[in-house]
Amino acid sequence: MRFERRERPSAALTLLAPLGAIGAALALAGALIATAGANVAEAFGLILQGALGSRLGITETLTRATPLILTGLAAAVAFRARLWNIGGEGQFYMGALAVSAFGLVPGLAAAPAPVAVLACLVAGALAGMALLLVPVTLKLRFGTDEVVTTLLLNFVAILFVSMMIEGALRDPLAFGWPQSVPVPDVALLPQLVERSRLHAGLLIALAMAVAVWWLQERTVFGMRARAAGLNARAAAFAGVPLGRTLVLVGCLSGGLAGLAGAIEVMGVKGYVTTDLSPNYGYSGIVIAMLAALHPIGVIGAALFSAVIFVGADSMSRALGVPSYIADVTVALSLLTMLVALFLVQFRVRR
Amino acid sequence: MSVLLDILASVGLWEAVLRIATPLILGTLGVLLCERVGVLNLGIEGIMAFGAMIGWLTVYSGGDLWAGIAAAAACGAAFGLLHALMTVPLGLSQHVTGLGITLFASSVAYYIFRLAVPTASSPPTVEPFRPLPVPMLSDIPFFGPVLFTQTAPTYLALVLVAILAFVLYRTPLGLAIRMTGENPHAVEAQGIDPILVRIGTIMAGSALMGVAGAFLTLAAFNSFFPTMVQGRGWICIALVVFALWRPGRALLGAVLFAFFDAFQLRLQTAVDGVPYQLFLMLPYLLSILALVVMAQRARVPQALMQPYRRGER
Numbered sequence: 001m002r003f004e005r006r007e008r009p010s011a012a013l014t015l016l017a018p019l020g021a022i023g024a025a026l027a028l029a030g031a032l033i034a035t036a037g038a039n040v041a042e043a044f045g046l047i048l049q050g051a052l053g054s055r056l057g058i059t060e061t062l063t064r065a066t067p068l069i070l071t072g073l074a075a076a077v078a079f080r081a082r083l084w085n086i087g088g089e090g091q092f093y094m095g096a097l098a099v100s101a102f103g104l105v106p107g108l109a110a111a112p113a114p115v116a117v118l119a120c121l122v123a124g125a126l127a128g129m130a131l132l133l134v135p136v137t138l139k140l141r142f143g144t145d146e147v148v149t150t151l152l153l154n155f156v157a158i159l160f161v162s163m164m165i166e167g168a169l170r171d172p173l174a175f176g177w178p179q180s181v182p183v184p185d186v187a188l189l190p191q192l193v194e195r196s197r198l199h200a201g202l203l204i205a206l207a208m209a210v211a212v213w214w215l216q217e218r219t220v221f222g223m224r225a226r227a228a229g230l231n232a233r234a235a236a237f238a239g240v241p242l243g244r245t246l247v248l249v250g251c252l253s254g255g256l257a258g259l260a261g262a263i264e265v266m267g268v269k270g271y272v273t274t275d276l277s278p279n280y281g282y283s284g285i286v287i288a289m290l291a292a293l294h295p296i297g298v299i300g301a302a303l304f305s306a307v308i309f310v311g312a313d314s315m316s317r318a319l320g321v322p323s324y325i326a327d328v329t330v331a332l333s334l335l336t337m338l339v340a341l342f343l344v345q346f347r348v349r350r
Numbered sequence: 351m352s353v354l355l356d357i358l359a360s361v362g363l364w365e366a367v368l369r370i371a372t373p374l375i376l377g378t379l380g381v382l383l384c385e386r387v388g389v390l391n392l393g394i395e396g397i398m399a400f401g402a403m404i405g406w407l408t409v410y411s412g413g414d415l416w417a418g419i420a421a422a423a424a425c426g427a428a429f430g431l432l433h434a435l436m437t438v439p440l441g442l443s444q445h446v447t448g449l450g451i452t453l454f455a456s457s458v459a460y461y462i463f464r465l466a467v468p469t470a471s472s473p474p475t476v477e478p479f480r481p482l483p484v485p486m487l488s489d490i491p492f493f494g495p496v497l498f499t500q501t502a503p504t505y506l507a508l509v510l511v512a513i514l515a516f517v518l519y520r521t522p523l524g525l526a527i528r529m530t531g532e533n534p535h536a537v538e539a540q541g542i543d544p545i546l547v548r549i550g551t552i553m554a555g556s557a558l559m560g561v562a563g564a565f566l567t568l569a570a571f572n573s574f575f576p577t578m579v580q581g582r583g584w585i586c587i588a589l590v591v592f593a594l595w596r597p598g599r600a601l602l603g604a605v606l607f608a609f610f611d612a613f614q615l616r617l618q619t620a621v622d623g624v625p626y627q628l629f630l631m632l633p634y635l636l637s638i639l640a641l642v643v644m645a646q647r648a649r650v651p652q653a654l655m656q657p658y659r660r661g662e663r
Contacts, residue, residue: 003439036465079446147445148591148638151584152584155580159627159630159631162627163628167625322460324461327457327460328461330453331457334449334454335432335436335447338436338442339442342440
């Protein structure tokens, strides 16, 4: 058996392959649901119903998708330039923590709401950026592999958050629970829909997806970043400033992940804890891959994951299937998608 | 200052070093095998989680401790096969596949754990490996308790370092493995199939990662809980760079690392006024430091992360 590169992958195949991949992942997840002794069709029905079958479900799904769009974009922009930023989780937490720290700035509570919100968003993005610039600098200066350094910094970042919310940023009114001081009311994001948790962060995330698409497709920076990802040596010969491009990509990627954290605090929680993120950073990597690193595709992939996560929660309550099935499904769809994308590129010959 | 000396003088610290080092030794050897044959295996973190879970589950449901270790090795090899099939014949991105394996293996592990133990406030425990004093040697003052009163898997890990070093440098198999990581075309020219060498070696390396995870539940903690691996897999990836891809140095790196870990654990309780999180950060920061220092001198296997396709150059 051997593989032969297709001259021109057909449009139908390119469209069908991702659907096939999702189908395969759902089938495998169904097998796992069956081992839990639940009715598979009923379980999938409950997942869909839980995520999309009610007003509450839909708003919860969109709320869940908001940080996922941003962490998905963070991974997508980095991976496209072959900058392996696996540190989205840590950058998310640094962004969240920065908002909470920025909330203590005297005068912020008295500032007009748009100014306060904007300042907090910028603070969050800068904090995410700062954390990613460490491994990017190490990579450029010493040739240190950024995969491992970004992964390890995730643990450092969460410990740092834990230290701050038990120390300088501790909320004295939280009855001993380690959580940060709340963000001032002026810096909270407005609700989008009455009686729901859906907040304006969704609009910011959607705008970011369009902005990233524009940056990648319509600017010199986008072209350079893609060239660096496709073939760094050739790009360097063609005059692409590799170092500067990677730093900029790092700023964008870390900034988006930090923004995700900031928005989650300002839109949903109002304060920081060490369980703020149910692996939003790591899920972002899956989402970026599901979207084939396309910024607009990230929106769809994030919505898909959000449906699985929100739906699985309510299905789990009804049927007693462990809600980890959501993580399994999303991870499986990453693996099946990789194989599907391969089959689009190559044909199998005997 | 005297606090530091007190900690350094305590036998308890030195006894803990080899215990903490064992999963790191096994995991680092696993990563080393995979990278020596030319494939990055970021699946380690998840394979360790699965190994920890399946090892615990085997013993919890009445199996022997060694059956737990065997189950972890078998499951590790199975995940290794999945990783190998995707990265070697298909030549998919080793970074992304590995992360996918980690997410998949760890979430399946947590899923199965929750099926086995639907609701429990504290995770159920098993009877773990007991320290196995080596006759005569364990009576030597200081060195006896430190080196020769460990659990059986620790001795196994130490023996494996020697076996692996021998196989890699003194056998035709080892030559084929190292050559595949340097120049798979040359291997093909010798009439050996580099794809099979890669698949087999990745499976063996991943089996070691599974055992590394099982050590956590069957000798170190005696119960399983999600997120228990805590980045140990990633630390192993860093340790392989520190070890310059050599088994002996991998042992040295793991022991050195474990020493710092044991030391900071004791420092946490001995020193007041410093947030404990700062101490917990040390292992991760040390790994990054090790990477930075070693990245300069590292002689990476030449074909690492280069997919091999027959007839393509």
